[in-house]
Amino acid sequence: MSDMPTKGPVPPREEGRRPRTLSECWNAFRQSPFLPATVLLLIISAAAGVFAGSYTYAMADPTPRSVPTAVVGAWDREPARRFVAGMEKALAASLKLHPYDSLRTAETAVDDQRIFAVLDVPATGNSVTLHLSSASGSSVAQVLQDAARQVGPAAGVRVTVRDLKPLQRGDPRGLAIFYISLAAVIIGFVGAIQLSVHARDLNPAERVAFTLAYSLLGGFVIVAVVDWWLGALRLPFVESWLILALTMFTSGMVFTMFNTLIGRWAMLPTWGLMVLLGNPSSGGAVSWPLLPSALGTIGRWLPPGASVNAQHTAVYFAGHQHAFPFLVLAGWTVVSCAVFWIWRHRHPGGRTEPAPQSPS
Numbered sequence: 001m002s003d004m005p006t007k008g009p010v011p012p013r014e015e016g017r018r019p020r021t022l023s024e025c026w027n028a029f030r031q032s033p034f035l036p037a038t039v040l041l042l043i044i045s046a047a048a049g050v051f052a053g054s055y056t057y058a059m060a061d062p063t064p065r066s067v068p069t070a071v072v073g074a075w076d077r078e079p080a081r082r083f084v085a086g087m088e089k090a091l092a093a094s095l096k097l098h099p100y101d102s103l104r105t106a107e108t109a110v111d112d113q114r115i116f117a118v119l120d121v122p123a124t125g126n127s128v129t130l131h132l133s134s135a136s137g138s139s140v141a142q143v144l145q146d147a148a149r150q151v152g153p154a155a156g157v158r159v160t161v162r163d164l165k166p167l168q169r170g171d172p173r174g175l176a177i178f179y180i181s182l183a184a185v186i187i188g189f190v191g192a193i194q195l196s197v198h199a200r201d202l203n204p205a206e207r208v209a210f211t212l213a214y215s216l217l218g219g220f221v222i223v224a225v226v227d228w229w230l231g232a233l234r235l236p237f238v239e240s241w242l243i244l245a246l247t248m249f250t251s252g253m254v255f256t257m258f259n260t261l262i263g264r265w266a267m268l269p270t271w272g273l274m275v276l277l278g279n280p281s282s283g284g285a286v287s288w289p290l291l292p293s294a295l296g297t298i299g300r301w302l303p304p305g306a307s308v309n310a311q312h313t314a315v316y317f318a319g320h321q322h323a324f325p326f327l328v329l330a331g332w333t334v335v336s337c338a339v340f341w342i343w344r345h346r347h348p349g350g351r352t353e354p355a356p357q358s359p360s
Contacts, residue, residue, distance in 0.1 A: 036264075043268065050276055065296075067140065067289050068114060069095040070106035073121040079157045080121040083128050086151035091143065095119075103131075110164055111320045113313065116140050116289060118164070127158040135165035135316035137287025138174035165316060170232040177233070177315060178284025180222050181307040184244045185279065187218055188251025189270050196259055201351040204344040208337065211252040219244030239314045239321075247307040250329050253336035254303070260340050260347045278304035284312075300324070303332050 020028070029035055074080070075097070088094055098115065100106040109115040110133050117140075118131035130148050132141040145161050152159030167174050191214045195207060202210060219241045227235045251274060258266035281291060281299030288296040299305035306328035313321050340347065 047271070047276075065289065065292075066094050066096050067091070067116050067144065069097055070100050070109055070115045070118040071097050071121065072100050072103050072106050072118065074123045075099060075119065075121045077121055077123075079126045079155075080119065080128055082155040083148075083151060083157045083159070084119070086155045087144075087147055090147040090151050106131075107164060110136060111317050113317065113320070113322075116287075117144055125158075126156060127160065128152075129160045129162060131162050131164045133165040134163050134167045134174065135312075137283070137289065138167060139285075140287045140289050143290065168233060168315075170230075170234075175285060176226065177311050178282065178308060180226055180233075180244065181247060181282065181284060181304060181311055182279055183222055184219065184247040184307060185251045185274050185304050188215065188248035189255040189274060191215075191218070191248070192252035192255040192259075193267065196256075196349055200349045203350050204341060204347065207256065207347075207349065208253070208340075211256065212249055215245045215248035215252060218248050219246075233315065236314050236318065240311060243307060243310045243314060246326075246329050246333070247303060250303045250333045250336070253333055253340065256347075257336040257339045260343050263348055273302065274304060278302040281305060282308040284308040301328055303329055 071080070084095055084097070095117075097119075098109070100109065100118075103118065103120060106115065106118040110118065110131075113136060116133060116136050120129040120131060122128075130144065132144055134141045141163070148159050148161055151157075170176070192211060195202060195210060199207075199210065222244050223235055223237060223241050226233050227237070227240075251270075254273065255266055255270045258269050262269070277298065280286075281295035281302065282305040283291070283296070283299055284304075288299065291299070300309065306325035310321070310325035310329070313325075344350070
């Protein structure tokens with residue numbers, strides 16, 4: 001006999017197998033992991049273009065639309081009129097002139113961030129002094145300074161440029177505040193995302209408590225690194241810390257709110273609100289007078305813009321802090337927490353406490 005192994009039974013050939021219909025193929029695809037993967041592929045590709053476009057639109061060619069400017073002295077004299085007309089022509093924008101009685105009152109308006117420059121016109125001679133404020137917005141100050149140096153000789157006016165509020169030496173471009181605020185915004189909602197993934201079983205009150213905890217600790221670490229370690233920016237410790245902590249908490253709770261409302265796709269509105277729209281319009285990289293008017297208006301009402309505004313005032317305009325940015329951050333926080341708490345049963349996280357066992 002042959003020692004060759006015998007083969008197993010051969011299954012009967014399937015004859016006349018019906019191909020799947022288009023509807024069956026779609027149902028199979030919808031129930032597979034390929035559908036969300038395909039959706040993410042398209043969303044990520046589109047987001048890359050929108051992300052680049054939003055920042056390019058806001059920052060690539062900053063152009064003044066209207067620059068609030070104080071005027072003191074004999075501002076209605078002919079040299080001043082020629083200079084202002086030349087500046088508006090060079091900038092292709094209007095200088096919104098606000099007369100003040102003295103340079104001191106005009107400087108107070110600069111500290112209150114209602115004015116970006118002061119034009120001081122003496123009673124005699126063909127000269128003017130343009131007082132800028134780099135701390136109010138380095139991009140605005142640079143644009144005004146470049147235009148003034150061109151317009152002065154053309155208008156026959158001797159122009160002296162001075163900086164009322166220079167930037168700190170470690171922040172020559174005025175971008176450090178934007179970067180620390182950006183860090184607080186992004187880490188704020190990334191922290192909430194990580195809690196939803198790695199600490200999914202947290203109950204609602206615990207989730208809020210841990211969001212607050214990492215916000216307080218994260219804000220402290222940002223201040224410690226930027227000020228104490230790198231020495232890049234001298235920060236008013238307590239005020240800057242609390243602003244950053246409030247920013248992180250607001251950002252984290254915004255994601256938590258969207259996660260409660262729409263589940264796994266919560267990243268889309270969070271990223272769109274905080275990064276695509278909020279950061280370019282925050283006034284941190286490009287000052288509001290140079291942004292497209294719609295962005296400049298919207299930015300003040302979003303958490304990134306409110307954070308930059310509050311931090312900017314705390315660092316460079318001590319004693320002139322405004323309530324508005326804190327009200328904006330508080331408003332977003334209250335709304336986010338309220339939505340999360342009211343519909344907390346819809347949040348994908350949490351755990352069910354075991355029912356108490358009755359004594360036998």
